[in-house]
Amino acid sequence: MSMIAAFYGGKAILITGATGFMGKVLMEKLFRTSPDLKVVYILVRPKQGQTLQQRVFQILDSKLFEKVKEVCPNVHEKIRAISADLNQNDFAISKEDMKELLSHTNIIFHCAATVRFDDHLRHAVQLNVTATQQLLLMASQMPKLEAFIHISTAFSNCNLKHIDEVVYPCPVEPKKIIDSMEWLDDAIIDEITPKLIGDWPNTYTYTKALGEVVVQQEGGNLNIAIIRPSIMGATWQEPFPGWVDNLNGPSGLIIAAGKGFLRSIRATPMAVADLIPADTVVNLTLAVGWYTAVHRPKSTLVYHCTSGNLNPCNWGKMGLQVLATFEKIPFERAFRRPNADFTTNNITTHYWNAVSHRAPAIIYDFYLRLTGRKPRMTKLMNRLLRTLSMLEYFVNRSWEWSTYNTEMLMSELSPEDQRVFNFDVRQLNWLEYIENYVLGVKKYLLKEDMAGIPEAKQHLKRLRNIHYLFNTALFLIAWRLLIARSQVARNVWFFIVSFCYKFLSYFRASSTLNV
Numbered sequence: 001m002s003m004i005a006a007f008y009g010g011k012a013i014l015i016t017g018a019t020g021f022m023g024k025v026l027m028e029k030l031f032r033t034s035p036d037l038k039v040v041y042i043l044v045r046p047k048q049g050q051t052l053q054q055r056v057f058q059i060l061d062s063k064l065f066e067k068v069k070e071v072c073p074n075v076h077e078k079i080r081a082i083s084a085d086l087n088q089n090d091f092a093i094s095k096e097d098m099k100e101l102l103s104h105t106n107i108i109f110h111c112a113a114t115v116r117f118d119d120h121l122r123h124a125v126q127l128n129v130t131a132t133q134q135l136l137l138m139a140s141q142m143p144k145l146e147a148f149i150h151i152s153t154a155f156s157n158c159n160l161k162h163i164d165e166v167v168y169p170c171p172v173e174p175k176k177i178i179d180s181m182e183w184l185d186d187a188i189i190d191e192i193t194p195k196l197i198g199d200w201p202n203t204y205t206y207t208k209a210l211g212e213v214v215v216q217q218e219g220g221n222l223n224i225a226i227i228r229p230s231i232m233g234a235t236w237q238e239p240f241p242g243w244v245d246n247l248n249g250p251s252g253l254i255i256a257a258g259k260g261f262l263r264s265i266r267a268t269p270m271a272v273a274d275l276i277p278a279d280t281v282v283n284l285t286l287a288v289g290w291y292t293a294v295h296r297p298k299s300t301l302v303y304h305c306t307s308g309n310l311n312p313c314n315w316g317k318m319g320l321q322v323l324a325t326f327e328k329i330p331f332e333r334a335f336r337r338p339n340a341d342f343t344t345n346n347i348t349t350h351y352w353n354a355v356s357h358r359a360p361a362i363i364y365d366f367y368l369r370l371t372g373r374k375p376r377m378t379k380l381m382n383r384l385l386r387t388l389s390m391l392e393y394f395v396n397r398s399w400e401w402s403t404y405n406t407e408m409l410m411s412e413l414s415p416e417d418q419r420v421f422n423f424d425v426r427q428l429n430w431l432e433y434i435e436n437y438v439l440g441v442k443k444y445l446l447k448e449d450m451a452g453i454p455e456a457k458q459h460l461k462r463l464r465n466i467h468y469l470f471n472t473a474l475f476l477i478a479w480r481l482l483i484a485r486s487q488v489a490r491n492v493w494f495f496i497v498s499f500c501y502k503f504l505s506y507f508r509a510s511s512t513l514n515v
Ligand SMILES: CCCCCCCCCCCCCCCCCCCCCCCCCCCCCC(=O)SCCNC(=O)CCNC(=O)[C@H](O)C(C)(C)COP(=O)(O)OP(=O)(O)OC[C@H]1O[C@@H](n2cnc3c(N)ncnc32)[C@H](O)[C@@H]1OP(=O)(O)O
Pocket: 115, 116, 117, 118, 153, 154, 155, 230, 231, 232, 247, 248, 249, 250, 251, 252, 253, 254, 256, 257, 265, 269, 315, 316, 317, 318, 319, 320, 322, 323, 340, 341, 342, 383, 386, 387, 390, 391, 394, 395
């Protein structure tokens, strides 16, 4: 019997960010392994015209929860969606709901965050720092609370090269930042943002670092742990391989490459691609929840959930495997044949951006205009280039994360728990994982049917022929223009033609003699 699964039985668990990528995988695993848990409170905001209940039903109706419905048929009764907005005071939770949360909650998993790299500092601070502070305040009023698990990111200290499992201080105290956000206007915040974030690449990583400091400073007597996943990718094994539901991290780029939009990316092929499957993160999170509640470590432990030091893969290997998978499992209606490459300096990046990204987009938009349709490719390409420029920082560097606490925890688990809550990335086969990832992107993000693969392959063949035709025509035109203008080119041309003619004559003569 799994000790961790048994631990969550009968518990009241509060999850923030349950409607996000990690939150869904976390809920799924909790219900599948501990169907006898008491209740899962989720803080949800109404969104895109959907009520809370509609949002919950949409999650439960997805393929991700198919297995859960078998082992826990009354799952919908055990989820208690609480209307909350983490941007508001007291999260805008009603008095009755707050009372219930405070008196019942046993474990908190705080996953909610803004993960946008370009978010305005005020908003990023509100969600990643102030909301964490407020949640800690709530937690301190929960008499039955056993553990508070805060999800951060391995990149919260990406301004360092070697990162230990400790909370690093920030140059400006989080409290001062929170205070200043209250009275500074947006224009001034915009002006001081680069100075405040210093050598962090964006407001996301900076505010996640501030969030950790808040957790450490304001955790009081709570049993707290911090988990730092690196780049969360599709699921590895559970509940099935390849599940993914948003465009963050590599997923958006896999689509862009598979559809033929992405032709080049400024990345260092040998840099470590520190991806970590979402189910691995969730298994570690649940194990940490159990360990923190049962063993009550004296200080706040930080756990790195990374792959680089135990089972490294680099961007070169990853990129090649992604491209190889497109050969077997192409995406439908590609714009061009998938054929991306890495560039390593600014000049080649600008060159390929102009030739391979912008020029085809302009030509295609011209074609759309000619045929009476609305041009859209240039806009899409500009967005892609903006995304690439934001991700560049992370694909041109390698970091070393120590994993002592994570390895210690692994050794504390029973063999059964090591199997059920496996977070040992040494067992991960990258090539297989990446293939399943691409397949998952096709099925769950693009919602494409496997039956469409033969047609997708045909489409790619047509694109290849168009590509060859286009290149040949382009070459002939360029050559014709060159011949018209340059005596040297004319001489070369006559030399080639006479050489071919002589070769053919010789070949014909010798084959006649043979007869
Ligand atoms: C040795 C020899 C070697 C040879 C090798 C040859 C091989 C060739 C290589 C081939 C390449 C093949 C494929 C590539 C696969 C691997 C490439 C790897 C790159 C991976 C990089 C990962 C880096 C991640 C770093 C993570 C660090 C921190 C991790 C975390 O803690 S948190 C999670 C990370 N957060 C994010 O990822 C969020 C990023 N997103 C944003 O910040 C924003 O969305 C934005 C990118 C700034 C865009 O903002 P906008 O306002 O412009 O847009 P909006 O968000 O409103 O969306 C608009 C539309 O765009 C879509 N979209 C959103 N995000 C993405 C995305 N990431 N990619 C693509 N598209 C995206 C969105 O859906 C909207 O679409 P619409 O609804 O249709 O309008």
